Amino acid sequence: MWISPLVLCLLSAAAEVPVSPPVPLEAAPPVMPADAPVLPAPATVLLRLTIDESGEVSRVEVRESAGAVFDGAAMAAALRWRFQPARRGEVPLEVQTDVPVTFTPPAPVAEAAPAASPGEREGKAGEGPSFSTTVRGRAQAPPPSAVGDFQISVGQLADVPRNSASDLMLLAPGVMLANHGGEGHADTIFIRGFDAGEGKDVEFRLNGVPLNEVSNAHGHGYADTYFIIPELVDSLRITEGPYDPAQGDFGVAGTVEYQLGLKRRGLTASASAGSFGSRRLSLVWGPPESSEATFVGLLLRQGQGFGPNRAYANAGAMAQVELRVGEETRLRLFGTSYAARFSSAGVVRETDVVDGRMPCSADADSQFFCLYDANQGGAGQRHIVSAELQSRLRRGGRFVQQGFLVVRQMRIRDNFTGFLNDVPPIGESQRGDNTEQYYRGTTVGLRGRYSPGLTLLGQTQPLELGYVARFDDVITRARRLRDHGGAPYSTLFDNQVRTTNLGAYGSLRLAPLSWLTLRGGLRLDTFLFGVEDQNRPASDRQGTRIPEESIEAYGFFASPRLTAEVRLSPQLIWLTSAGLGARSSDAAALSDAEFAPYARVTAAETGLGWNLGGEGRAYELEARGALFATRVSQDLVFDETAGRNQPVGPSQRLGAFGTARFTLEHRLDVQASVAWARATLPVPGASPWKVWDGTVMPYIPQLLGRLDASVRGDISLAGLPLGWNLALGHSAIGPKPLPLDRYSEPIFLFDVAARARWKWMDLGLSVENLLDARWHEAEFNYVSNFRGPDAPASLMATRHFAAGAPRTFRGTLTVYLDLQEELP
Structure with a gap:
């Protein structure tokens, strides 16, 4: 008996791109099964292997079977093989291959010869398979759960000017960010026709760790991603809509997961300075002998801001190490610490700016950026x-x-209405509406998923099971502050909240036909809320009482999700998805022994995905487009009186998007997208199928466009070889509906960057808001009184806005040290 050498054939689609094939490091031959039947002729199992960027066999599929006994032996051997990964230039690739594994009958033996030992049945010692390789890079797969499920590699688009890792979300279609709170405040997210606040309708994760904060005083689901170091973000997965069974709480409009990694090994130091006293220093290091999952990063930022009361300072560190624990197991240890302080100018009345009544200099710019x-x-x-x-x-x-x-603490102070809501003691003046919102919480939890590696209808790993167990211990409160001195004078709420979330899901993938794939599953979530309300009255109708009260509530929700994929051609697929999602209750709004109400979302979409090139070619073009509709049972809209989102009843959305990305080797990377969505509050009693009827919801832009582009090249200047880069970012934001049938002005922003590189040094210049537009980053329409505590308040609503940043310059010097290979 002997086992033939394996032949590894990865078909190359273009010889013009320099690609190095995977090199086998460990490739022991398979073992002839002890219970194998007598072979009258050689038996061949055809395997399809997926070799990932680290050189490990991440998936094995049986393409042609030789029987369960031989299939199992061939798959078991393939999972133990190790490779030096395939590379295009210096970039590791994930590749696929079809590998024939042949089991042959034993050679004839003499009558007196002894039976072969188990060791002899494996072949000669030290003899393993030989490999002949031609490399084919894996084509980018269509979205696994919906057309709007994007696995976004940042890649060359990191050259586009961005202030933080939050801005990377703009690489998904239909996403807009706004920030009225200052450099360090979480961004308000507009996505898929939702005003998702600072996280109430978007589930955020960092390397699997949840970031949404339950019952945060500033807003249920508050999620700050400003602490993430952009240089360490390798990719994002943005799933628009609740279509993946793994999506959990807050995944109403979708889920955003940041995936960290550092491709460039060695030490990279970057220092920048720019307009308004801004300074930035980042250090990232990846040990050359380790994988991309091992890194250390440090980021320091400081500046005066682009107007009065906009100074900020923050510092953060992130580190991760990947260790091998046995032959088949890896352990990743991750940690981060971050601290920030920032000032905010808040909002101003547009009429006061136009009339020159702001308490700043009389010139137009001083009035526009005043507070x-x-x-x-x-x-x-x-x-x-x-x-x-x-x-x-x-x-x-x-x-x-x-x-x-996760250990978290934050405090935010803002004033949206001036002197309007306070009811002062008799004979005293208004004390002001400045609100302090405080949150301190500890989150501890477990997450897990299991794929048993089954084969069903020719599909490997069709089943995945997962769970989450999360416990939050939170102190959350809101107080009113005096206009003079800032001392608290009134408590709005003061709660200690303990929440336990237990969730589980199962998903299944089947391909009953060669052109049809079905994916779907069911997710179950339960919540137990325990609230200690420490702001109850000291007396009631029955007399004095302790000003505290305990509240407990329980909630349960089941979310089925399903996607059908029809492959119309090798490059074109049609996906249709439907699913239910949910947002848990803010514990501060619950009653004792209540069955906690969820905000339920029903969503569906259908669209096409098209891919051209890739697979080793010099170029790749990917395009997607879809129509979608959603309905939410209980939505939230910003309320200026409370300074946070408040319930408004059911809402619905109808929308569409289109996006395309084109890459050409390491020279050109362009992505463009456009999205339209109409969000309405349905007419009471109207059919749920009429998703276009009703009152338009305020603050949500209906039309969004985005362009990101980067081009790189090489030149020789005075005999010195230089690398260069030009990048452009452009956002187009349509008019936003405001309360009382008003609309904001459209916004057009352009950001550009240029960079020159010589050996180990890199010089760059970026300009944000190139045309120096005077634009409103956030805009509202309501009643306020900022004229003083004794001034009569007007009952007429007027526009309020938070000013957007003017033209901003930044110069950057980057130094690369300890490199083991030449920079790309």
Whole structure:
């Protein structure tokens, strides 16, 4: 008996791109099964292997079977093979291959010869398969759960000017960010026709760790991503809509997961300075002998801001190490610490700016960037530790187990209405509406998923099971502050909240026909809320009482989700998806023994995905487009009186998007998108099928466009070889509906950057808001009184806005040290 050498054939689609094939490092031959039947002729199993960027066999599929006994032996051997990964230039590739594994009958033996030993049945010692390779890069797969499920590699588009990792979300269609709170305040997210606040309708994760904060005083679901170091973001997965069973709480409009990694090894130091006293220093290091999952990063930022009371300072560190624990198991340890302080100018009345009544110089710019209340801003701290164990099982199965701990504290002060809401003691003046919102919380939890590696209808790993267990212990409160001195004079709410979330899901993938793939599953979530309300009255109708009260509530929700994929051609697919999602209740709004109400979302979309090129070619073009509709049982809209989002009843959306990305080697990367969405409050009693009827919801732009582009090249200047780069970012934002049938002005912003590189040094210049537009980053329409505590308040609503940044310059020097290979 002997086992023939394996032949590894990865078909190359273009020889013009320099691609190096994977090199086998460990490739022991398979073992002839002890219970194998007598072979009258050679038996061949054809396997399809997926070799990932680290050189490991991440998936094995049986393309042609030789029987269950031989299939299992061939798959077990393939999962133990190790490779030096395939590379295009210096970039590791994930590749696929069809590998024939042949089992042959034993050679004839003499009558007196002894039976072969188990060791002899494996072949000669040290003899393994030989490989002949031609490389084919794996084509970018269509979205796994919906057309709007985007696995976004940042890549060359990191050259486009961005202030933080939050801005990377603009690479998904239909996303707009706004920030009225200052450099360090979480962004308000507009996505898929939702005003998702600072996280109420978008689930955020960082390497699997949840970032949304339950019952935050500033807003349920508040999620600040400003602490993430942009240089360490390798990719994002943005799933628009609730179509993946793995999506959990707050995944109403979608889920955003940041995936960290550092491709460039060695030490990279970057220092920048720019307009308004801005300074930035980043240090990132990846040990050359380790994988991209091992890194350390440090980021320091400071500046005076583009107007009065906009200064900021923050610092953060992130580190991760990947360790091998046994032959089939990896352990990733991750940690980050962050602290920030920032001031905010808040909002101003447009009429006061136009009439020159602001308490600043009389010139137009001073009036535009002025403020009323200097006691606005905030501070925060965040610390995260996480441990993730990844194990590869027999027959391609996988088991991932993660534990995490998050410690968070923040305080935000803002004033939206001036002197309007306070009811002062008799004979005293208004004390002001400045609101302090405080949150301190500890989150501890476990996440896990298991793929047993089954084969069903010719599909490997069709089943995935997962769970989440999360506990939050939170102190959350809101107080009114005096206009003079900032001392608190009234408590709006003061709660200690303990929440336990237990969730589980199962998903299944089947391909009953060669052109049809079905994916779907069911998710179950339960919540137990315990609230200590520490702001109850000291007396009631029955007499004095303790000003505290305990509240407990329980909630349960089931979310089925399904996607059908029809492959119309090798490059064109049609996907249709439908699913239910949910947002948990803000514990501060619950009653004792209540069955906690969820905000339920019903969503559906259908669209096309098209891919051309890739697979080793010099270029790749990917395009997608879809129509979608959603309905939410209980939506939230910003309320200026409370300074946070408040319930408004059911809402609905109808929309569409289109996006395309074109890459040409390492020279050109262009992505463009356009999205339209109409969000309305349905007419009471109207049919749920009429998703276009009703009152238009305020503050949500109906039309959004975005362009990101980067081009790189090389020149020789005075005999010196130089690399260069030009980048452009452009946002177009249509008019936003405001209350009382008003609309905001459209916004057009352009950001540009240029860079020159010589050996280990890189010089760059970026300009944001190139045309120096005077634009409103946030805009509202309501009643306020900023004229003083004794001034009569007008009952007429007027526009309020937070000013957007003017033209901003920034110069950057980057130095690359300890490199083991030439820079691309």
